[in-house]
Amino acid sequence: MFCPECGSTDKEMVEDICIDCFLKEFQMIEIPRKIEVQICSHCNSKLEEGKWSDEFIPEDEIIYRALERNIKIADEVENEIINLEIDQIKGTIAYCYVEVAGYVHGTEIEETHDCEVKLLKTVCPSCSKIQSGYYETVIQFRADSREIKAEEYAKADEIVERTLVKQSKKDKLAYCPQIAKLKEGYDYYIGSFKSGHKVAEALKEEFGGIIKESPRLISEDKSTGKGLYRVWISVRIPEFETDDFVMFEDKILQIHSITKNSIVGVDISTNKKHNIPMKNMEDIKLVKKAEDIETTTVISKSPSIIQILDPSDYSAVDLEMKDEFRDYNIGDEIKLIKINDYIYLLN
Ligand SMILES: [Zn+2]
Ligand SMILES: [Zn+2]
Numbered sequence: 001m002f003c004p005e006c007g008s009t010d011k012e013m014v015e016d017i018c019i020d021c022f023l024k025e026f027q028m029i030e031i032p033r034k035i036e037v038q039i040c041s042h043c044n045s046k047l048e049e050g051k052w053s054d055e056f057i058p059e060d061e062i063i064y065r066a067l068e069r070n071i072k073i074a075d076e077v078e079n080e081i082i083n084l085e086i087d088q089i090k091g092t093i094a095y096c097y098v099e100v101a102g103y104v105h106g107t108e109i110e111e112t113h114d115c116e117v118k119l120l121k122t123v124c125p126s127c128s129k130i131q132s133g134y135y136e137t138v139i140q141f142r143a144d145s146r147e148i149k150a151e152e153y154a155k156a157d158e159i160v161e162r163t164l165v166k167q168s169k170k171d172k173l174a175y176c177p178q179i180a181k182l183k184e185g186y187d188y189y190i191g192s193f194k195s196g197h198k199v200a201e202a203l204k205e206e207f208g209g210i211i212k213e214s215p216r217l218i219s220e221d222k223s224t225g226k227g228l229y230r231v232w233i234s235v236r237i238p239e240f241e242t243d244d245f246v247m248f249e250d251k252i253l254q255i256h257s258i259t260k261n262s263i264v265g266v267d268i269s270t271n272k273k274h275n276i277p278m279k280n281m282e283d284i285k286l287v288k289k290a291e292d293i294e295t296t297t298v299i300s301k302s303p304s305i306i307q308i309l310d311p312s313d314y315s316a317v318d319l320e321m322k323d324e325f326r327d328y329n330i331g332d333e334i335k336l337i338k339i340n341d342y343i344y345l346l347n
Contacts, residue, residue: 026113028080030072035117037066040124042131043172052124056171060086063094063117070115077102092119100303126172133177135189137196141203142185144239144281146195152237153186153312156203160188163202167195200233208258209237210281238263238281243290245337248276248283252339254346268337268344271324286340293346298332301325304335308334310343317343 002009003018011018012300025234038047039062043054046062054062067084083190087095094117123131141148141156148156160176167174173191180187190196198209215229240246244255246265253265263276263284276284299316300307306321306328324347328334335346 012105019105020105023104023107023109026076026109027105028072028074028077028102028104028109029082029098029113030074031067031070031098031113031115033115034067035070035115036120037062037117037343038120038122040127041121042123042127045124045126047122047124052126055124059089059119062119062254063096065103066117067096071098073103076104076289079103083284084257093117129173130175130177130191133189134173135177135191135230137190137191137233138171139188139190139196139200139203140185140232140234141188141237142234143237144209145286147236148185152207154278155206156186159202159206160199162198164190164195171195193229196231196233199321201233203235203237205260207235207237208260208263208278209235210278222302238284239282240284240286241290244286245288245290245292245339247285247287248274248280252287252344254337271322271347276305288337293335293337295333295335298328298330298334300330301328306338307346308343308345311336312338319345 001013003011003013003021005017005021008018008020011020011097013019014022039045040052040055043055044057044059044062045052055276063086064084071082071271073080080100083099085097085099087097094114096112096117098115099110101108103109138298141154164174164176171192171194175191176188176194177191178189179190188199190199203209204211212234213231214234215231217227218230219228220226240255242255242258245268246253246255248265251267251274252269254268256264256266257271261278263278263281265274265276266272267274294311296311298306298308301321304321305318306325307316307318309315310317325334325345337344338344
């Protein structure tokens with residue numbers, strides 16, 4: 001065959017010219033001389049096709065990925081090996097080159113391309129929200145009809161922090177920009193609703209109580225017409241605590257345990273355990289605190305009567321003997337609680 005470019009007649013032909021003439025013009029890859037990547041200077045996430053993604057990737061890796069993404073390989077290339085190199089970084093510009101080796105129509109060729117990757121540093125929407133103290137949720141940590149104790153606040157702080165650390169792996173807005181310490185309780189401001197909800201659940205898990213969510217429209221996005229909501233979540237923990245005495249459905253119970261979804265109490269007259277769903281918390285009335293338990297002495301006993309000293313006036317009081325008190329001897333100390341002028345012996 002005759003090559004119209006160089007006149008040779010003994011070479012392999014590609015389309016209608018010889019291979020040498022074809023390769024003179026041929027480029028295995030195409031890559032722009034300049035590439036720009038917008039990255040967040042706080043979390044290194046990058047903007048691609050309108051979306052921020054891949055936070056916390058090192059800069060080198062961002063540059064390599066930008067090069068890779070911008071390379072177009074010609075169809076004729078086979079068995080190519082591409083080598084990306086960052087020659088040097090000056091300021092925000094990385095001077096790079098891309099080496100390619102591969103086969104085209106059976107001939108091995110190599111080429112090198114220079115490329116500048118410019119990193120435009122900006123602040124992504126999440127980081128700008130964090131900087132401005134943005135929040136979507138306020139958790140109002142309260143106790144029913146009483147003040148919250150210092151140790152309960154300390155525990156709650158710890159739970160909020162622990163939950164947010166866990167959430168921050170998948171939610172950039174898992175942070176607490178502010179804690180308002182009010183007389184009635186703490187308000188924890190939480191960046192996102194999703195993490196706020198998790199925090200409220202974790203508080204309930206520890207303290208029991210009732211969660212109520214009230215979303216409020218705070219503004220309207222004029223461009224989309226969509227409402228922007230903020231959610232107030234009240235976490236109201238019970239007035240009573242473990243070992244306190246409560247009234248529930250005409251029974252007096254001593255609280256045995258408080259969990260996320262239920263309250264276990266022991267009837268102090270019958271020693272029977274009752275499991276009350278947490279949603280009935282409001283029907284449980286505190287009657288005496290654990291601190292009101294008194295101690296006295298057994299002064300006599302018979303098969304049907306146990307006689308003790310009333311600790312308030314040292315008078316002798318006869319009470320009905322029950323199985324659980326049969327092992328007590330005269331002179332033993334015994335615990336009691338007074339409720340509505342009635343003395344209940346405690347086991
Ligand atoms: Zn030729
Ligand atoms: Zn960011």
